[in-house]
Amino acid sequence: MLRRTLLASAALGLGxxxxxxxxxxxxxxxxxxxxxxxxxxxxxxxxxxHQGALELQKAFGDKVEIxxxxxxxxxxxAERVLTQMALGxxxxxxxxxxxxxxxxNAVAAKFPNVMFEHATGFKREHxxxxxxxxxxxxxxxxxxxxxxxxxxxxxxxYIASFxxxxxxxxINSYYLNAKKANPNVELTxxxxxxxxxxxxxxxxxxxxxxSGVDVIASHTDSTAPLAEAAKSEGKVVGFGQASDMAxxxxxxxxxxxxxxxxxxxxxxxxALLDGSYAQADAWxxxxxxxxxxxxxxxxxxxxxxxxxxxxxxxxxAGTYHPFTGPIxxxxxxxxxxxxxxxxxxxxLGMNFYVEGVTGDIPx
Amino acid sequence: xxxxxxxxxxxxxxxxxxxxxxxxxxxxxxxxxxxxMGVNPFAVIKTIFWDPLFGEFAFxxxxxxxxxxxxxxxxxxxxxxxxxxxIWNIGAEGQxxxxxxxxxxxxxxxxxxxxxxxxxxxxxAGAFGGWVWAMxxxxxxxxxxxxxxxxxxxxxxVAQTILAKASTGFLKNPEGxxxxxxxxxxxxxxxxxxxxxAGSGLHWGGVTAVLVALAAWVLLSRHIIGFQIRLxxxxxxxxxFAGVAPKRLVVLCMGLSxxxxxLAGLFEVTGPAGQIxxxxxxxxxxxxxxxxxxxxxNPIGIVLAGILMALTYVGGEMASTNLGLPSxxxxxxxxxxxxxxxxxxxxxxxxxxxxxxxVA
Numbered sequence: 179m180l181r182r183t184l185l186a187s188a189a190l191g192l193g194x195x196x197x198x199x200x201x202x203x204x205x206x207x208x209x210x211x212x213x214x215x216x217x218x219x220x221x222x223x224x225x226x227x228h229q230g231a232l233e234l235q236k237a238f239g240d241k242v243e244i245x246x247x248x249x250x251x252x253x254x255x256a257e258r259v260l261t262q263m264a265l266g267x268x269x270x271x272x273x274x275x276x277x278x279x280x281x282x283n284a285v286a287a288k289f290p291n292v293m294f295e296h297a298t299g300f301k302r303e304h305x306x307x308x309x310x311x312x313x314x315x316x317x318x319x320x321x322x323x324x325x326x327x328x329x330x331x332x333x334x335x336y337i338a339s340f341x342x343x344x345x346x347x348x349i350n351s352y353y354l355n356a357k358k359a360n361p362n363v364e365l366t367x368x369x370x371x372x373x374x375x376x377x378x379x380x381x382x383x384x385x386x387x388x389s390g391v392d393v394i395a396s397h398t399d400s401t402a403p404l405a406e407a408a409k410s411e412g413k414v415v416g417f418g419q420a421s422d423m424a425x426x427x428x429x430x431x432x433x434x435x436x437x438x439x440x441x442x443x444x445x446x447x448x449a450l451l452d453g454s455y456a457q458a459d460a461w462x463x464x465x466x467x468x469x470x471x472x473x474x475x476x477x478x479x480x481x482x483x484x485x486x487x488x489x490x491x492x493x494x495a496g497t498y499h500p501f502t503g504p505i506x507x508x509x510x511x512x513x514x515x516x517x518x519x520x521x522x523x524x525x526l527g528m529n530f531y532v533e534g535v536t537g538d539i540p541x
Numbered sequence: 542x543x544x545x546x547x548x549x550x551x552x553x554x555x556x557x558x559x560x561x562x563x564x565x566x567x568x569x570x571x572x573x574x575x576x577x578m579g580v581n582p583f584a585v586i587k588t589i590f591w592d593p594l595f596g597e598f599a600f601x602x603x604x605x606x607x608x609x610x611x612x613x614x615x616x617x618x619x620x621x622x623x624x625x626x627x628i629w630n631i632g633a634e635g636q637x638x639x640x641x642x643x644x645x646x647x648x649x650x651x652x653x654x655x656x657x658x659x660x661x662x663x664x665x666a667g668a669f670g671g672w673v674w675a676m677x678x679x680x681x682x683x684x685x686x687x688x689x690x691x692x693x694x695x696x697x698x699v700a701q702t703i704l705a706k707a708s709t710g711f712l713k714n715p716e717g718x719x720x721x722x723x724x725x726x727x728x729x730x731x732x733x734x735x736x737x738x739a740g741s742g743l744h745w746g747g748v749t750a751v752l753v754a755l756a757a758w759v760l761l762s763r764h765i766i767g768f769q770i771r772l773x774x775x776x777x778x779x780x781x782f783a784g785v786a787p788k789r790l791v792v793l794c795m796g797l798s799x800x801x802x803x804l805a806g807l808f809e810v811t812g813p814a815g816q817i818x819x820x821x822x823x824x825x826x827x828x829x830x831x832x833x834x835x836x837x838x839n840p841i842g843i844v845l846a847g848i849l850m851a852l853t854y855v856g857g858e859m860a861s862t863n864l865g866l867p868s869x870x871x872x873x874x875x876x877x878x879x880x881x882x883x884x885x886x887x888x889x890x891x892x893x894x895x896x897x898x899x900v901a
Contacts, residue, residue, distance in 0.1 A: 248867065258605050262862065
């Protein structure tokens with residue numbers, strides 16, 4: 179235990195401390211650190227987080243110093259990287275992948291005066307751990323509508339990463355809204371079991387295209403699925419995922435979901451600077467600016483584009499919820515009654531497909 | 542004109558000088574790389590090699606060196622036995638994964654029972670898991686003469702698939718809200734492998750690594766099996782005349798290296814990693830191959846090499862965060878180390894001659 183106290187006192191000695199217990203003291207200068215699961219050049223998930231970090235730097239200039247570590251494995255190494263950052267003077271640490279959840283909470287326990295922000299997780303075991311996420315399923319609804327309208331074979335595909343609620347709710351939202359646009363649509367889901375592996379993602383896209391799928395959405399981070407679609411000479415289209423992936427415009431990339439973390443990072447670090455910081459569980463969507471729909475290109479007919487933008491605006495205004503009943507689960511049992519919208523708790527723990535999706539969630 | 546001439550016997554000087562020269566060359570050329578990237582090379586080298594040992598946060602980082610070096614040493618010792626005899630187990634990564642899965646499965650089966658016997662039982666299961674996974678290439682080699690390099694390597698990918706299955710299926714935490722990953726052993730004391738002295742970084746894996754290194758040293762220098770291993774590597778024909786059964790040696794070496802890799806996996810999953818997850822393995826099984834050669838396949842050398850390798854990881858991370866180096870630059874730096882090691886190793890068996898090639 180001696181060493182543990184030593185750790186904490188070292189942190190104190192470095193002047194990392196705020197007024198004891200309360201966070202509401204305000205600071206003159208903040209060092210904000212970011213832990214990334216992939217390389218900042220992945221063109222998707224990590225790239226967008228880093229864009230957010232750069233935006234944060236720009237917003238506060240001299241008052242904020244940023245530091246980051248790429249390619250941090252989600253296991254024992256994460257705990258060491260986090261401890262090094264906390265020892266190294268970071269005041270707030272953003273851990274940007276689900277797999278950092280336990281490490282974030284473990285290190286937060288040792289450094290009560292450093293703020294930890296964990297993306298996409300649900301554990302907040304200490305007062306200095308907050309979680310944040312974005313309602314990506316709202317973007318999936320717009321994509322689903324476009325997919326339903328754009329498919330000629332009535333077969334649409336989804337490259338999924340891991341069977342976690344985050345991914346499953348994306349698949350369901352995509353399917354439900356595709357079905358609304360085109361009742362004959364069939365969805366094929368391929369599980370890649372990776373967040374970032376261009377070769378595996380390309381294989382998954384190839385398999386989907388070979389089975390007749392002509393619209394592909396992906397929940398993995400690279401541009402590989404779009405690169406595969408580009409080889410089809412316009413027959414197969416897809417979406418930018420996490421970042422705009424504008425280099426594949428106007429086709430195969432017909433639209434995109436853009437993760438826009440900048441506003442959140444600016445808000446949280448700003449709160450730390452002015453002393454209004456408090457533990458939070460943030461889950462914003464299109465309305466809060468965290469989820470953006472990238473430009474719908476001219477490859478999409480004008481009326482379809484207009485309707486997709488209307489769906490986007492209705493979601494932002496709160497007049498349309500992508501999960502609006504009646505919706506049954508895959509096994510036919512009822513989930514949402516007529517007119518009922520999905521409670522957040524159901525979404526955050528979602529472990530079932532909705533009726534009409536074929537195949538099983540890997541167990 | 543430069544020319545290589547084979548030495549009648551390997552040079553003892555270069556045998557020991559090679560790792561040192563390789564490290565120095567890596568520092569020089571790595572430094573040039575960092576300088577070309579616009580970062581002060583001296584600051585980087587100091588951050589990587591000096592700061593984790595003697596810097597401001599050394600009290601924490603020294604322990605982390607042990608955490609990182611423990612599994613590398615444990616696996617590399619096992620591999621070195623086979624490598625000495627010309628038996629190439631390249632699939633330690635898979636055996637490491639299987640050890641973790643077997644051990645974790647045994648432990649989780651008892652959850653939440655508290656009993657002192659659970660952890661020892663898990664240790665046995667972990668070693669068994671790695672041993673079983675290594676027995677597949679061993680038996681295929683002795684029965685059907687397949688290539689153990691290919692089979693053991695391919696089995697890594699099979700093990701990774703089983704790991705994904707375990708994290709999302711049969712070992713998934715029932716209270717994890719559907720997220721992949723097993724229960725965390727840190728909240729299951731009977732099955733956990735915590736630091737033996739808080740803050741030291743030393744857990745049962747590190748202790749085992751040191752004991753195994755000593756045992757391997759005794760085995761190689763004092764025991765008949767060690768003699769057989771060395772003889773088979775140096776002169777397979779002579780070994781057969783001396784009564785070595787090559788098939789038994791394959792089974793023994795593969796089994797030992799598999800069991801040790803399995804142990805490393807078990808100590809890692811119950812300790813630093815804490816849980817079975819899809820990304821549980823981070824390449825210790827492959828890095829251990831570098832460590833084995835860097836340590837000249839000598840148990841004591843491997844201990845030193847494991848710590849040096851850990852230094853490049855821990856220090857490399859610090860250099861990356863504090864000096865803004867991309868992590869790819871650190872990986873290139875580590876790759877250079879192996880590259881220069883192999884290059885300089887030429888001098889152990891060859892000498893350089895200047896002058897014309899004589900026409901026979």
